Amino acid sequence: MRFMVIVKGTEDTEKGVMPTQQELTEMGAYNEELVKAGVMLAGEGLLPSSKGARVRFEKDGSSTVVDGPFAETKELVAGFWILEVSSREEVIEWVRKAPFRDGEVEVRQVASAEDFGDAMTPELREQEDRLRATSAAQHGSE
């Protein structure tokens, strides 16, 4: 299962304060650990909201653009990871290893169609062999 790990903004992230050498080293080591464990699919840090914008939609479908920065710092997103793990507990244990000393990190599961592939009918099972062979012949690695 896939989770988005959302790093919330702080005053520093909003001011665009750059991380210290030590913070960068620690974060680098942490990211490397995630990669070496085969769980990290993606991860990025975001620039302050002053560089961003919001698009607000009205009931009639019209939209208004509001330029950043935005006030409610703790509600803002400062960065994210996408992690692929086998349980909610696992993602939480990974997050607990992150080298943060303040702020908050939110963990949200990515919605997916995990429930596909309900039991195949006997007919389909019968087809399986044929389709696999056909598929192999048409698409090699497929």
Added chain:
Amino acid sequence: MTDLALSASATHRVVDAVWRMESAKLIGALTRVTGDVGLAEELAQDAMVAALERWPQTGVPDKPGAWLMATAKHRAIDLFRRAERLERKTAELGREIVEAEEPDWAMALVEALDEVVEDDVLRLVFISCHPVLSREARVALTLRLIGGLTTDEIARAFLVAEPTVAQRIVRAKRTLTAAKVPFEVPAGAEFTARLSSVLEVVYLVFNEGYAATSGEEWVRPALCQEALRLGRILAALTPGESEAHGLVALMEIQASRLRARIGETGEPVLLPDQDRSRWDRVLIGRGLTALERAGQCGTSLGPYALQAAIAACHARAHTADATDWVQIAALYEALAELLPSPVVELNRAMAVSRAYGPAAGLELVDELIDVPALRTYHLLPSARGDLLEQLGRRDEARREFERAASLTRNERERALLRARAAACERELGS
């Protein structure tokens, strides 16, 4: 510390998660120090049992991995002490005078375990996939020691009985001990050979999930995920190995289609008919990146990377019609040189027919007619019939479809092929 006094089941889930994250490192370090993978696993397991007992009262420690390592270390020291006491007693019985000096092995052990050795997990991968083991044993041991799966999970994944897997693992560990397999990363030419054995194991696990050979389901995504994780770990541990990246690329791209491969009622959907908007773009992106890395290792592309490159051609095409068949045909040609196989040749012929027209494809297919391995392979006449039909040679096409129908063991397919033969017949009559 997280919340104190966790419920037993909550602790169990956390311990499972920590085990999955830390066990390979733990077992790797313990194997390095004890020289015995079986013993190392037992010690690590003991530490996990201790966590299950302690954590409900104390809460999960801030550094659960370090906690498990410290606990395993104490167990190891206890074990060695007992062994030494026994040895000393035996010696005393032999009326030998033994100085009661405090051994320094205990300190050495403590220090050795505190050392972080980057290669521990890689060494563990190499012994799990050692050639003295059967293929089945390699798969089971790899999932167990690197993947951190329980024997029960492995048994369920491969639909075999749990005791069978347990025994496979016990025997595998015994074999490794008996053969005195060293805990090391092989060097030189042996490295390449051994790495390909490792990649094979990972791809076997993936394929078992991707085209389930047994069971009720057409695919078992959990097994694909597991193989992907193993592949990613391996590629991160051997960043200079083109084929490790190639295999990851191949698996990422194939896995990107898992969702689209299953129809609404669970039926398989083949590539040309898949809804490409359901392909997983994150995995495609990762696959293309891995393929790029495979190309940057300074060696020519191997079989996994070439298959990944073929898969990438499909992944890049936003519609089936936009597929770059010229490129695919060229890649198949390169693949056929590395992996000469009639099935690869047949694939190449079909790609050539898509790229350069049915006549060019037919020329290649005709070269395969006398290949013994394909003599009873119904897809050969079926492919030939298809190309002949496109060329308007309907009488020959009809004969090929009939021949294919007589060779297939699948009733539905036989009906389909007979129908195509009959259509050729009608066209001839009109």
